[in-house]
Amino acid sequence: MSIDACSMTATQIAADISSGKLTAEAVMTDHLARINARDSAVNAFIARIPDRALKLARAADRQTKKGILHGVPFAVKDIIDTLDMPTAWGSPIYADFQAPRNASCVEMFLLAGAIPIGKTVTTEFAYFSPGPTRNPHNLEHTPGGSSSGSAAAVADGMAVLGLGSQTAASLTRPAAYCGVFGYKASYGSIDLQGVMGLATSLDSLGLLARSIDDLILSRAALCGTLLPNELPADPAPRAIALFKGPHWHEASRPIQDAILESRDVLASAGVRVTDLECPREFIQLSESHKVIMAFEVARARQFEFRNHPEKLSGAFCSLIETGLATSRADYEAALATRDAGEAVLAELCLTYDALMTPAAPSSAPAGIEATGDPLFSRLWTVMRVPTVTIPYGRDAANLPLAFQLVGGFGADQHLLALSKDIANHLQISCELPKL
């Protein structure tokens, strides 16, 4: 083969397939070869369907009408229902469970012409206990969780796009650790039919990709509304707030330096970045997130807790027990704290186009026994706003560093367009790990 499609973006692939420069079969062949070469080390996939994926790719080549993601191989987190592969939620309770349909997000991707290449590792019920996935940039480090496999697959070039989700930091953190772009949608803005729920008022869908254009295109596919020529023009970034927040001192020095450096690069490019004091309404929000999550998970996962306790991890049982021991008054107090935070953030978003803040406390920690600390995402998840994770630079161990941009509720399209502009200013490109 002369091309290596594994380093291409979805935007390039779909365009080249549409123009006839490339076939979906060639794209799929490259990705399947990459999986064969790499996944025994990375362990991103829990199920693969090479024959079926190739067959779908050939069928895509025969279609005259091309979708906006035509021929693009995508990875599906194992909490998302698929007709072609089992959906086990990272739990032995559901090993080999076969859903009778595709989740709506999978179906919308299919409608746009994308092709599923495999099911990717999640932590148990998208919570804490990790699977076998390793960080493709350094196999001795965690890829983060819970969207571990989707992030690792995209970072390694085994898939072009990854479907993931976030209830605490499950999308942002693996994106940051694996050095890819991550997008967590505004709560409720993308249908979750067929996606396992963890905490009903927190769960959001998310996407992993190696370019912001890919996130924009993928979101359009999921929303089922925009064609490429209808995508809005990119706005020039107007006002960005550097939000150190209540946990800045818990971020590593390289993370702090990466954000301050990107701020300086943006400033020299004419983008105004101003420091934002932490509103007092945000101080308790990480704790509120924990209370809401435990309370809601305890109710959502009673079936497994009552019927299969021996197949649950200790960490997951503890979370449910914490949730059951949480009083309704404490839960409602946490919801009220969230309401107050959301109101303040909505106000701030009248002044600022986005907040710039750490995506994780450090680069990917060593070891795969844990997936790192969700601290820097709890605030934004509990306030249900969209976020975009931007990889920026490497630390001394050559592991990716990152920050995140936080937008106003429902302003996902604006945040993505702004993120693209910022990523351009910072000249970010996601390089695949060398084989």
Next chain:
Amino acid sequence: MSIDACSMTATQIAADISSGKLTAEAVMTDHLARINARDSAVNAFIARIPDRALKLARAADRQTKKGILHGVPFAVKDIIDTLDMPTAWGSPIYADFQAPRNASCVEMFLLAGAIPIGKTVTTEFAYFSPGPTRNPHNLEHTPGGSSSGSAAAVADGMAVLGLGSQTAASLTRPAAYCGVFGYKASYGSIDLQGVMGLATSLDSLGLLARSIDDLILSRAALCGTLLPNELPADPAPRAIALFKGPHWHEASRPIQDAILESRDVLASAGVRVTDLECPREFIQLSESHKVIMAFEVARARQFEFRNHPEKLSGAFCSLIETGLATSRADYEAALATRDAGEAVLAELCLTYDALMTPAAPSSAPAGIEATGDPLFSRLWTVMRVPTVTIPYGRDAANLPLAFQLVGGFGADQHLLALSKDIANHLQISCELPKL
């Protein structure tokens, strides 16, 4: 048998079982006998498990620790996952599909000691196309939909409680047509894991029962927080608004009269009921509801639309086609209209404890080819507030009449306590149809 448990409420049954006056087995036996006698005419159930239900009842009698719904037979709408019975969503596509777990609402009922007695008929995907269920008060009339079977089963004494849901009028309307109490929860306040979603920003869980106490107890069970002795005291109703709204003239004369009469009864009992002008922000809300619903359903049910169009009704295909043809701009405009309405309603709820308004345009229409008009529920569903349907009186054909009370978002407990007080003032009791 000396007792007939079929006319008892859940509150009475759970108390009598706890005190040893009654056994769960006797309660279940009565209900199974009622089903045998009646369901060949009513057709409320799509699946029944008499042997299993009896076995569970006997096991419940052996338990020393009694739950707040101990031994209470409940019916489960066919869009809600159950481990004991198939879940077909009212569609031939999923005939005989067996879920690998219970929905969280079912599991929370089990945790409270309640016992599933059968799966009840829903319209296709909880939308328009009716199943075979008939109104137990007059078999030639519709029970309403989409929670047709749960409402009919509870009205007829074949189940004590019914689990349902609402996306347009799917709970309120069958409650009104069948003459039982109905409660639609504030959006997002009760976990929907394992419940088929129709429109992501509209779907709510709901309950059907023959007393408000039963709704209060059932909600406590679903929320998993309150024990009976922790339930709040009932507030005296303070200020009720009679809300005729934009569609009053579309309500039948008997419906109008029933509301005006109940207003007068309440007034003579010292409850202040004042007329409320329709805020202009509410005028377009029924239309907004339609736009939001079509847009969201089209995305949630792509799988069925693309893979099994021949097994979908014409009405459901039309809804999806309408949704696909709806522009994102129109959808977002409808969401903005909703936001404006919600803000006005929240303001009104500072003055009024509840709004009193029609539950349906008329009593149950003749025929079972359609389930009636959702008009009077669209406003409240789109604004995502809790509602309680109150049966009140009968029309000339002896069919139940009803109104609904609408509360502030999240103030479900308050609305239910207020509804209890109002039902007491109006001396409402839900009589079973005579055999």
